[in-house]
Amino acid sequence: MKRSSLCLFLFCALPLLSFADLVLMEKGQPKCTIILRKGAGPTEKHAAKELAHFLGKIANGKAPVIADTALKGTCPVYLELTDDEQVKEEGFKITANDNELRIAGREGVGVLYGVYKVLKEYGGIRWLFPGKDGEYYKVKPTIIAKNGTIIENPSFSHRDISRVCIYWNSPVMDTLDWGMRNNMRFQSRAEKISLKNLKAGREARAVKSQLGGHCFSPLLTYNPDIKAKDKKAYVQKMFKEHPEYFPLIRGKRVFTMDGGVNPQPCTTNADVIKIVANNAVKQFRNAQKPCILIFGNNDTTQWCQCANCLAVDPQAERDAGIISTRYWTFANAVLAEIKKQAPDFRFEGWTYQNYSRAPIGVKPDKRVEQIMVSNHRRCWKHPLDDKNCPTNKWYYDYNKEWNDTGVPFYSYDELSYAGYAFLPVARCWVDSLIYYKKYMPNYAGSHTEICCPDGIFPKRFHR
Ligand SMILES: [Zn+2]
């Protein structure tokens, strides 16, 4: 994709070199040294390697070295941290003058985004899809940084994509790189990662960790001392001793164990609230930071029918088959319990299935950091605010309602589940982001799904 353009490039690439520009590469030779600060973290070290690698690659020459001081005849490129208040969380500042280039972030991840900006801006490279085949650039033997300052901050704080269909511990480093190079920021499950390379690879790429998901029963039955093969017996014993933890369905307590299509535990039981909170705190303490818990129900609409649970539902919600007040009553209670033990715990709410709409009987606790708003069935043929689209009329009201609660929210946009039901939605998606940015100030970003080309797929996808 790149070599073919070499000859053409040699003719048109003679740069208009002014004395005010900083030469990073000249005729394929490094004219800079990359310098890390003392105590640089894994993401900064990764940023330095990426910068060196791609400067060498784009110039079709040698990579600049990473050292403590600039080599003779080269200018320094400093990767550093900054507390400049114009640089927001995950943002960066690039300053070039006649003698040096500085790439600064508030934290390591900002430095990494800054490095990619330099490569895009002065090297002309783009990363179109994961892996080497997705690298698009023309060989540029001389790479020059323009004098001046560039400051960029993210428009949205949430820029994650769920990696679906693959095993959760697939390394997918190509996909993670592609995401970071395009200013995304991934989260991954926080379970203890035993693969050393996987852990290091995620740290380098500033992957944040997350707990929870469909987690009501998993949190109730969590016990790290119980082996997987003994788990069912353990939960059966719990069911026998404490049937009141489990859902009452049509007059009978029902055994329920995982976060799949099993009915929810009894969410008004005081012990259930305590156990769920304690286990969430245990998991949080062991997780790589930064970490957030996504508090979602077992993946089904069936909830406990005991008198205490039913009493929580306002009549209007009961009539509409909505369970939102019940979800938020449980979420608030669990969060209050968690915060007693771990004030630094980060908690994310969810709107989904029969608890999508904002609750009328209770407000989300102010300590809920953000909310994931599931937009699973919105129409991607029409704009979100298209009043003539009956589907989006509902989705508009629903998104607006959450915006107006004042809690930051991001949308889970199931644009193409595993390539199934795919439509050309890119334009509509981009327009939606612009719309949200303009009219819904509490919107924190979009979250969609991708099947990573470098993932490890279970057998059922090997067709
Ligand atoms: Zn109940």
Ligand SMILES: [Zn+2]
């Ligand atoms: Zn429509």
